[in-house]
Amino acid sequence: MKGFSVIGTSSTGKTTTIENIIKELVKRNYTVGTIKEIHFEEFKIDADGTNTSRHKEAGSSLVTARGHYETDIMYQHKLSVNEILKFYDHDYVVMEGVRDTSAPKIVTAHDIKGIEDRIDETTFAISGQISNSMTEYKGIPVINSITHVDKLVDLIEEKVFKLLPDMKDECCQKCGHTCRELSSLILGKKAKRSECLLDNQEVSLKINGKEIKMVPFVQQILQNTVEAVAKELDGYFENGDIEICIRR
Amino acid sequence: MKGFSVIGTSSTGKTTTIENIIKELVKRNYTVGTIKEIHFEEFKIDADGTNTSRHKEAGSSLVTARGHYETDIMYQHKLSVNEILKFYDHDYVVMEGVRDTSAPKIVTAHDIKGIEDRIDETTFAISGQISNSMTEYKGIPVINSITHVDKLVDLIEEKVFKLLPDMKDECCQKCGHTCRELSSLILGKKAKRSECLLDNQEVSLKINGKEIKMVPFVQQILQNTVEAVAKELDGYFENGDIEICIRR
Numbered sequence: 001m002k003g004f005s006v007i008g009t010s011s012t013g014k015t016t017t018i019e020n021i022i023k024e025l026v027k028r029n030y031t032v033g034t035i036k037e038i039h040f041e042e043f044k045i046d047a048d049g050t051n052t053s054r055h056k057e058a059g060s061s062l063v064t065a066r067g068h069y070e071t072d073i074m075y076q077h078k079l080s081v082n083e084i085l086k087f088y089d090h091d092y093v094v095m096e097g098v099r100d101t102s103a104p105k106i107v108t109a110h111d112i113k114g115i116e117d118r119i120d121e122t123t124f125a126i127s128g129q130i131s132n133s134m135t136e137y138k139g140i141p142v143i144n145s146i147t148h149v150d151k152l153v154d155l156i157e158e159k160v161f162k163l164l165p166d167m168k169d170e171c172c173q174k175c176g177h178t179c180r181e182l183s184s185l186i187l188g189k190k191a192k193r194s195e196c197l198l199d200n201q202e203v204s205l206k207i208n209g210k211e212i213k214m215v216p217f218v219q220q221i222l223q224n225t226v227e228a229v230a231k232e233l234d235g236y237f238e239n240g241d242i243e244i245c246i247r248r
Numbered sequence: 249m250k251g252f253s254v255i256g257t258s259s260t261g262k263t264t265t266i267e268n269i270i271k272e273l274v275k276r277n278y279t280v281g282t283i284k285e286i287h288f289e290e291f292k293i294d295a296d297g298t299n300t301s302r303h304k305e306a307g308s309s310l311v312t313a314r315g316h317y318e319t320d321i322m323y324q325h326k327l328s329v330n331e332i333l334k335f336y337d338h339d340y341v342v343m344e345g346v347r348d349t350s351a352p353k354i355v356t357a358h359d360i361k362g363i364e365d366r367i368d369e370t371t372f373a374i375s376g377q378i379s380n381s382m383t384e385y386k387g388i389p390v391i392n393s394i395t396h397v398d399k400l401v402d403l404i405e406e407k408v409f410k411l412l413p414d415m416k417d418e419c420c421q422k423c424g425h426t427c428r429e430l431s432s433l434i435l436g437k438k439a440k441r442s443e444c445l446l447d448n449q450e451v452s453l454k455i456n457g458k459e460i461k462m463v464p465f466v467q468q469i470l471q472n473t474v475e476a477v478a479k480e481l482d483g484y485f486e487n488g489d490i491e492i493c494i495r496r
Contacts, residue, residue, distance in 0.1 A: 015302050025307075036299050036300045038313055051344065055342075060342070061280065062338065064281075066346070071325065222494075237455045
């Protein structure tokens with residue numbers, strides 16, 4: 001699952017940029033999911049006085065509204081991006097306003113001042129009104145999402161990679177970098193996505209708690225075999241971690 | 249995780265009953281989550297024109313609104329009750345208006361006609377206005393949730409059991425009954441919750457930490473498949489517990 005975030009101050013065209021990108025990605029036959037960061041302090045999706053809101057007020061800590069054509073699962077706290085991503089299984093996840101991610105970013109702005117406030121080493125494109133006055137800024141392509149969405153999505157296809165695990169800086173760095181550093185190195189073609197060591201597929205097998213060593217070839221056979229059965233089951237999730245326990 | 253559903257025609261006090269029950273359950277230190285079935289055809293949680301609504305219109309098939317104090321995950325289709333329950337990890341799940349479940353039910357009604365339309369073998373209590381005129385109907389306790397919520401929640405504590413897996417009728421019945429039949433037998437003290445054979449699963453499978461239910465037949469297929477590969481490996485031994493972890 002690949003992912004990127006579109007950031008920029010208010011009214012710089014984040015949602016318009018994302019709309020255009022989603023439409024183009026869907027046109028290219030990708031599946032797309034989105035996450036919108038809402039900075040408005042008073043935000044509530046559910047209106048006061050609805051039955052679901054009354055459940056919440058009475059003390060229900062997780063409320064689901066199950067309609068004919070939608071199902072809304074409403075958590076009453078802010079989930080981490082990683083927790084949210086567990087619900088996704090799309091070709092691309094597009095985030096709006098999400099900054100606490102190592103994923104590549106598009107910055108939207110009216111002018112250079114607006115860019116300067118937001119660009120960092122994970123920025124791979126700039127969009128918004130500023131694209132009417134320049135095509136590049138400090139080596140970063142500036143692209144209008146209305147008139148040149150094809151060019152913008154070409155760049156997304158070229159640059160955006162499979163989401164990094166976004167481990168906390170203090171608890172991984174197995175590859176020698178934080179996730180954010182690795183992200184910028186990948187964008188700059190100074191590292192490969194495969195350098196993330198957590199990502200190398202790992203198949204482990206224990207009998208009575210003891211690890212059985214398997215060469216990669218055998219790991220692959222075991223994985224294929226398990227997947228062949230598991231994928232037929234309700235609730236199976238492409239790319240989800242699999243755990244099996246057989247008590248004999 | 250225990251669960252029950254409160255059903256009844258419109259305006260018979262389902263939400264009020266649930267509010268009172270939730271408050272009392274929370275007072276008794278239980279964690280509570282809720283699921284509200286919405287029969288209103290046009291229901292949409294998200295207002296037209298919001299940024300998240302624009303994501304959806306552009307083609308995003310899963311949209312999350314991440315606010316400061318809540319996170320709303322909006323699926324654009326109706327999930328099954330089992331799919332929804334995977335998000336829950338509460339002492340009690342209270343469902344409003346959900347009828348496609350084998351879980352025990354409270355029926356709310358104004359009068360006998362209202363009860364007759366809804367009661368079935370999974371009904372363990374009756375509430376709503378009718379509780380002003382009787383205390384029992386065909387052996388089922390009729391309890392006012394405003395004046396006697398303690399009595400109603402005592403009954404919930406006594407009667408409501410761990411949710412049955414709600415397998416499709418055609419694909420399990422290993423205990424000799426459909427889930428709905430077993431539910432009514434448990435309520436009538438003619439069977440025990442432990443008679444559900446799926447619960448004593450010896451083969452367990454988790455995807456991303458979430459348990460996938462398997463009928464015994466499928467458990468056996470998975471076990472045979474895994475054993476077929478594992479037994480060729482150095483260190484394997486007959487009858488040892490097997491654990492497999494596949495990180496993808």
